[in-house]
Amino acid sequence: MNDGTEHSQDEHLLEEIDTTTLCARTGVEIWYFHPDQILVEHENLSLTKLKHDRGYTYEDEIKIESSMENYEENLKIFFTEHLHSDDEIRLILEGSGFFDVRDCDDKWIRIHVFPGDLIILPAGIYHRFIPDKQNYIRARRFFVGEPVWTPINRPDGDKHPSRKIYIEHRYRNGKVNTEKNLTNAAS
Numbered sequence: 048m049n050d051g052t053e054h055s056q057d058e059h060l061l062e063e064i065d066t067t068t069l070c071a072r073t074g075v076e077i078w079y080f081h082p083d084q085i086l087v088e089h090e091n092l093s094l095t096k097l098k099h100d101r102g103y104t105y106e107d108e109i110k111i112e113s114s115m116e117n118y119e120e121n122l123k124i125f126f127t128e129h130l131h132s133d134d135e136i137r138l139i140l141e142g143s144g145f146f147d148v149r150d151c152d153d154k155w156i157r158i159h160v161f162p163g164d165l166i167i168l169p170a171g172i173y174h175r176f177i178p179d180k181q182n183y184i185r186a187r188r189f190f191v192g193e194p195v196w197t198p199i200n201r202p203d204g205d206k207h208p209s210r211k212i213y214i215e216h217r218y219r220n221g222k223v224n225t226e227k228n229l230t231n232a233a234s
């Protein structure tokens with residue numbers, strides 16, 4: 048995304064990349080399921096298989112809309128750069144929004160998600176979320192075991208074990224390969 052910091056619900060498009068490049072630069076995975084099939088539970092076999100293969104034993108729903116209580120305060124929390132100790136997995140059911148993730152050069156990549164998209168943010172990645180101008184999104188959340196939603200804001204997250212594992216994993220896989228990031232990974 049471009050460097051604009053105003054109007055955070057705009058696209059801020061600088062250059063488009065595909066999901067393979069996204070995954071190589073960040074570890075973020077994007078899956079797509081037909082929206083008609085995911086609204087009915089157990090209708091999509093590949094979704095059921097993914098849940099089984101990844102061990103997603105917990106699921107619930109999150110809805111973010113302008114009529115909700117403390118909307119602005121909630122947006123501030125979602126849009127503050129943070130990480131989690133576990134993967135963040137969201138299947139978009141309705142509406143749309145932006146997940147922004149830091150790539151291996153610490154630049155923001157903005158991911159515009161729509162119904163049918165399933166996004167998996169690895170534990171320890173710095174990210175933030177904001178709805179687009181529809182101001183509405185409904186998503187299923189998946190989790191392995193007992194859910195922990197606590198955001199750990201930057202820079203506190205720098206010392207979190209999940210951050211170290213994330214950096215080491217990216218580094219080992221040869222994705223974090225600039226001088227700057229080699230130094231960061233080693234320190």
Ligand code: KMT
Nearest residue numbers: 109125137144176184186
């Ligand atoms: C989170 O934890 O940041 C979220 O769940 C964001 C939005 S889900 C569409």
